[in-house]
Amino acid sequence: MLRTAGLLLLSSLVAASAAISAPVWTEYHPQDVAFSVQMPGKWKVTSETEKTDGGDVKVVSADVDSDTASYSAVYAVYPADKMRGRPVATTLEGVRDGAVANIKGKLRKEDKIELGGLPARQIVVDAPNNVVVVNRFFLIGNTLVQALVSGLKGIENEPDTARFLSSLKPVGS
Numbered sequence: 001m002l003r004t005a006g007l008l009l010l011s012s013l014v015a016a017s018a019a020i021s022a023p024v025w026t027e028y029h030p031q032d033v034a035f036s037v038q039m040p041g042k043w044k045v046t047s048e049t050e051k052t053d054g055g056d057v058k059v060v061s062a063d064v065d066s067d068t069a070s071y072s073a074v075y076a077v078y079p080a081d082k083m084r085g086r087p088v089a090t091t092l093e094g095v096r097d098g099a100v101a102n103i104k105g106k107l108r109k110e111d112k113i114e115l116g117g118l119p120a121r122q123i124v125v126d127a128p129n130n131v132v133v134v135n136r137f138f139l140i141g142n143t144l145v146q147a148l149v150s151g152l153k154g155i156e157n158e159p160d161t162a163r164f165l166s167s168l169k170p171v172g173s
Contacts (some may be wrong), residue, residue, distance in 0.1 A: 008040050039162065058077040064135045070150045070151065076143065096110060100125055103128075105128070121138075122137075132154070132156050133148060133150045135148045136168050149161045
């Protein structure tokens, strides 16, 4: 009887500990871009303007770091005249190639998908130091929207990675 009570207490403590350490998922939906994504914790938003050959690009990032991964929801607003007439597939291929080059990684996998009827991509990149980056991205007009997860090898198979990436979607119009 005493042993059963001890086991119940132990299992209650383990369950309570798991509940305390589990992230609280909340929706990130910036007011100026029509997308949303579920974030595993409180995010920190940064914004900057990058000077490029094609003009100024506004880049906004909402980031959450956990013990095992970094989650980022990023959007970049490009000059509309530079995007006009450019095929979406060409732009998405450029994003893919740029992402791989920027992290000095190797493209392991690419999936052509749709999000809310929009062409999109999901890539898995093996980066230096046993790091893996999983990036899901699409365009809304002249705005590139991305959800990225980075962590040690195996992060691409974690349930939180799947939850985060699958929650990325365009909203309203």
